[in-house]
Amino acid sequence: MLDILYGVLVGPLKDMAGSPAFLAEVVIGGLAAGLMYSLVALGFVLIYKASGVFNFAQGVMVLFAALTLVGLMERGAPLVLALLLTMAVMGALAFAIERVVLRPLVNQEQIILFMATIGLNFFLEGFGELVWGSNVKRLDVGIPDSSFMVWGVQVNRLELTAAITAAVLVAVMAVFFQRTRIGRALRAVADDHEAALSIGIPLNTIWIVVWSAAGLVAIVAGIMWGAKSGVQFSLSLIALKALPVLILGGFESVPGAIVGGLIIGVGEKLAEVYWGPLVGGAIENWFAYVLALAFLLVRPQGLFGERIIERV
C-alpha cells in the first residue's frame, strides 16, 4: 500500500527534481503540442461564438485544408501559391457553408445546426478523398524535423516553428475578436439571431467571416500537424483532442482555448513520462479526457467560460 502511494506521489516528483533538463524538455514538448491543440480548439471557439453551434466538422476542415495544400503542391504549385490557393478554397468553402447549410437553418435549435455539421463532416471527408485521393501524403514545408540544443535542452525546429506560428495566429485572432466591434457583433449573433438582425448586424457576412477565420486556422493546423505526421485521414481525429481543451477552457473563450490547450499538452506529456510507467504506459492517449471529466464535475463552464446563471 505504502509502495503504491510512494510510487504515485513521491517517485515521479523525485524523478523530475533529479533531472531538470529532461523535465524542461518534457514541458517544452508539452507546450508545443499544447499550442497545436489550442490552434484546433480556436477553430471551434470562433464558430461557437458566432453561430452558437459546435462545429463537428472542424477536424475534417483541418484534413481538407492539408489535403488541398499537398494536392496542389504535388501538381507542381510552389508553396506560396499553393498556400494562397488553399486560403481561397477555404474562403469559398465558408461562403458555400453559409449559403447551403447555415442560411436555411437560421434560428433553428442548436442540435439541428450540430447535426448539420455532422453532415458537413462526412461530405468534406468524402469530397476531399474524391478530389485528392486517400493515400498518405508527405508535406514538406522546408523546415527540417530536427533538433538543436539550448542550455542543454533539446528543441525541435519544426515544433518551435509551429509553436511560434500558432502563438502569433492565436494572438492576432484574440485581439481581433475581443477588441473590435466585430467582437461585439459576434457575441450578439451567438446570443440571439433574430435580435442581432433587428439591430442591423448582417448575419450572413458575420458567418462568412467567422467560417473563413476557422478555415484559416484549419490551414495552419493542417500544415503543422501534416508536416509532423503526414497528411492522412487520422489528421481529422486531432479534433477529438480539442474537445478536452474546450471543456477546460470554456467553449466561448479565446484565451480559454489557449490556456486549456497548454494545460492539456503539458499535462499529458508529464503524465506519460512520469506516471505512465506505473500503469504500463500509453497514458497520453486518454489522460486529457480524464482531466476533462474531472473538470466537468467541478467547473462545467470551463476556466474562462461564461458563468451559467439560471434565473429561478
Add this chain to the structure above:
Amino acid sequence: MREPTTPPPVASATPLLEVDEVSVRFGAIQALDRVSLEIGRGEIVAIIGPNGAGKTTLLNVISGFYHPTAGRIRFEGRDRTRLRPYDVAALGIARTFQNVALFKGMSVLDNIMTGRLLKMRGSFLWEALYWGPAMRQELAHREFVERIIDFLEIEAIRKAGAGTLPYGLQKRVELARALAAEPTLLLLDEPMAGMNVEEKEDMCRFILGVNDEFGTTIALIEHDMSVVMDISDRVIALDYGRKIADGRPDEVRADEGVIDAYLGVSHA
C-alpha cells in the same frame, strides 16, 4: 438631444411609411390580406386586433423579417418591399419583439451598445489597439448610450446581466437598445405585455417621451385599450388579416366592426 441629419420634409410630403395592398400567406393561412396603411412623420400609431389578426405579421413585414407575397412597402418615399432585416435597420427602422429578444449573456450596457453598431465606423486596426480615433469613437458612443440610460431610468442596472432582470426591466432595456440606433421609425410589439399597472404607466411615459424629445415616429401593437386610447394619435384595427378600421382613437373605439371583432357576433 438628437440632431436631425436631414431637414424634415414639408408636412404634406410623402408619409414616412406606406404599406400598399400587402398580403402575406403561410401555406393555407392568409396572415395579411391586402392591407394598406400610412404612417406619417412624428405619429404614434397603435395597431390593435384580436389574437391572430396579423398584427405581428404586419410588423415583421415592415421590418423585413417576412417578405410580402403581394403588395409594396415604401419608406421615406422609396420602395423597399424586399429588403432584409439588417438593411431595414440601416434605413432607420428599429424594433422590439413580443417575447423580448435581448442578448441574455451580455450586460445591459453591452446590449444597448450593440444598438450603436451601425453607427460605428473606422479601422479595425485602431479598434484592436484601442487607441486614437477608435477610442474617441467608443467614448462618444458610450456617452450617447448613457444619455439613453438616463432617459429610461435604468442607471442602476447598467452592469447587470440582461438575462437576470425581471421581465418589465428587460422590455425597457430592449427599448433602450432600439433607441440607441437613433431610429426614424420605432416598431414596438406589445411593449406592455405582462406588466403591472405601475410599469405600464412608466412605459407610456417613456414612449410619449421618445416621441416628444427625439421626434421618433412610433408604431406599436397593444392590447390594453386604455393605454391605446391614452397615447396614440391614430389607431389601426386588424381582424383576420384585413384592416377593419383606421382613424382617431375615439372613432375606432366606437366603430361597430371593431366592437364585433373583439366581442364576437353570431352570424346566424
